[in-house]
Amino acid sequence: xxxxxxxxxxxxxxxxxxxxxxxxxxxxxxxxxxxxxxxxxxxxxxxxxxxxxxxxxxxxxxxxxxxxxxxxxxxxxxxxxxxxxxxxxxxxxxxxxxxxxxxxxxxxxxxxxxxxxxxxxxxxxxxxxxxxxxxxxxxxxxxxxxxxxxxxxxxxxxxxxxxxxxxxxxxxxxxxxxxxxxxxxxxxxxxxxxxxxxxxxxxxxxxxxxxxxxxxxxxxxxxxxxxxxxxxxxxxxxxxxxxxxxxxxxxxxxxxxxxxxxxx
Amino acid sequence: xxxxxxxxxxxxxxxxxxxxxxxxxxxxxxxxxxxxxxxxxxxxxxxxxxxxxxxxxxxxxxxxxxxxxxxxxxxxxxxxxxxxxxxxxxxxxxxxxxxxxxxxxxxxxxxxxxxxxxxxxxxxxxxxxxxxxxxxxxxxxxxxxxxxxxxxxxxxxxxxxxxxxxxxxxxxxxxxxxxxxxxxxxxxxxxxxxxxxxxxxxxxxxxxxxxxxxxxxxxxxxxxxxxxxxxxxxxxxxxxxxxxxxxxxxxxxxxxxxxxxxxxxxxxxxxxxxxxxxxxxxxxxxxxxxxxxxxxxxxxxxxxxxxxxxxxxxxx
Numbered sequence: 001x002x003x004x005x006x007x008x009x010x011x012x013x014x015x016x017x018x019x020x021x022x023x024x025x026x027x028x029x030x031x032x033x034x035x036x037x038x039x040x041x042x043x044x045x046x047x048x049x050x051x052x053x054x055x056x057x058x059x060x061x062x063x064x065x066x067x068x069x070x071x072x073x074x075x076x077x078x079x080x081x082x083x084x085x086x087x088x089x090x091x092x093x094x095x096x097x098x099x100x101x102x103x104x105x106x107x108x109x110x111x112x113x114x115x116x117x118x119x120x121x122x123x124x125x126x127x128x129x130x131x132x133x134x135x136x137x138x139x140x141x142x143x144x145x146x147x148x149x150x151x152x153x154x155x156x157x158x159x160x161x162x163x164x165x166x167x168x169x170x171x172x173x174x175x176x177x178x179x180x181x182x183x184x185x186x187x188x189x190x191x192x193x194x195x196x197x198x199x200x201x202x203x204x205x206x207x208x209x210x211x212x213x214x215x216x217x218x219x220x221x222x223x224x225x226x227x228x229x230x231x232x233x234x235x236x237x238x239x240x241x242x243x244x245x246x247x248x249x250x251x252x253x254x255x256x257x258x259x260x261x262x263x264x
Numbered sequence: 265x266x267x268x269x270x271x272x273x274x275x276x277x278x279x280x281x282x283x284x285x286x287x288x289x290x291x292x293x294x295x296x297x298x299x300x301x302x303x304x305x306x307x308x309x310x311x312x313x314x315x316x317x318x319x320x321x322x323x324x325x326x327x328x329x330x331x332x333x334x335x336x337x338x339x340x341x342x343x344x345x346x347x348x349x350x351x352x353x354x355x356x357x358x359x360x361x362x363x364x365x366x367x368x369x370x371x372x373x374x375x376x377x378x379x380x381x382x383x384x385x386x387x388x389x390x391x392x393x394x395x396x397x398x399x400x401x402x403x404x405x406x407x408x409x410x411x412x413x414x415x416x417x418x419x420x421x422x423x424x425x426x427x428x429x430x431x432x433x434x435x436x437x438x439x440x441x442x443x444x445x446x447x448x449x450x451x452x453x454x455x456x457x458x459x460x461x462x463x464x465x466x467x468x469x470x471x472x473x474x475x476x477x478x479x480x481x482x483x484x485x486x487x488x489x490x491x492x493x494x495x496x497x498x499x500x501x502x503x504x505x506x507x508x509x510x511x512x513x514x515x516x517x518x519x520x521x522x523x524x525x526x527x528x529x530x531x532x533x534x535x536x537x538x539x540x541x542x543x544x545x546x547x548x549x550x551x552x553x554x555x556x557x558x559x560x561x562x563x564x565x566x567x568x569x570x571x572x573x574x575x576x577x578x579x580x
Contacts, residue, residue, distance in 0.1 A: 060466065086468025098463035100456045110449075111456045115468040117449045131448060178467060 007073055009039040013182060013214050019068030021054055028054040030238045041208055041215045043229035047258060050235040052218045053095055056184045060092050061085040087115050091180035093171045095187045101160030105170050108159055109145055112177025113138045145173050165196040185217040189224060201228060273542035282419025287541045288534055293427040295533020296434045300489040301506060302513040302525035304482040309519050310458040311478040313371055317378040320507020321385045322483060326351060327490030327499040331401055332393035340404035351483030359475045400494030407495060430492040438526060512560030518570025532556045
């Protein structure tokens, strides 16, 4: 594995260069380049089918782009497995919530600690010695996250039974349990009511403030995007059409055309 | 006629309670072994969605390896450890050669692949250890022999010591598995994979590693089943058809439930022994072999997901 380089705040944590992704003849992403700086909240926006989720999938190794380079923490890679991405500190949530539905909130978040737990299979089998101490240490971390996200009351509930808004919160908790350096959020506020959205916004800002986590998020609610993000990249039909601060992007003619349609 | 079906058997049960106890005990013993086989299926099905047709032959192969090694002069305990190692190698080989190249293929393809695997293991087993039935080395492994008699309910019940040992070992193993699944990192990862591959990948669980672990666990379960079953009859390739007995158990208990496999196994075991003993004479006997499937069929109509299984709702 490539040795992790230290990245100072403000430097690029992740760089995407000329990435193209095709599924057979369908072009999902065409020649997109942008970077994510350490410590910032970077929004990826665009109309449906613009390739936003595909972009996240490329970053965390679910998809392997046919062309282009991805540089993460100073190491450039052609292909990365999700397992490796996760172990290097990239965590994510999903558009349609991918939780372990049969398991409790606590267990779901504990699964997020998988990579941080190191005791051997041998001790695990006997549930003894180092494995036991490790459980206790990590359980404490998980309780902190549960506190932070204000979900104490649902810790033993199987997540399949929770309302959607809370599921999204548990999913965020699971990602946070990985102590990520780069957190990818795919529509963290989709399907939420106003109050839930405000809570989620607060959590995202707190994550950035308290843990210094770099965040890339996809979001459709423009109000949220403009409030939260430091910089915005706009995709349309798999191409990048704008990149800049929220104000710059808002004033960009190509973006306005993409969202409102253009008169022919 | 109706009297013979609905009343007479229960009169018999009441008249000779010791026989009833004996029958139920034998049913439970058979049930434990069915449950063990079903457990092997459930482990693999939960974690990878693969219905592993080869589970039955894995039971035979494990037993055969153990006995075969012993015949070649390896001490019994060493042979046991070596067999565990062989099951581990088998798990790794299956993951590397069968599962990994076929990832993301439809379930039926994977099912067919395990079908092929069955015949490869049969060939391999015959090639190395020969095809003739073998005696299980129960004595050498320290398993108790002989019988116990109890005088109860005005009669006597005879219990094989090996059956008691089988029940105890199976219960211990099931309890250990349950704890392992519930409270350890790897156990949680296994459950996580069973729930959502995508999410499991995103938190850094390696599917390949998990598959090796579940196949290894299923291999251990197969080994224990092979020892217990082999000690009751002998170790031969004919044993693999008991894998088919796991089907009604799975239908009853649900394909995704460990407790379901256990309860299902016990119900089928006791059900078929009772049916054979009390209702069998009405049709000239021999119903033990098919009554399990009848129970399963009846169950399918009422509760297709099984007693404890997840409700499967598939969009068409």
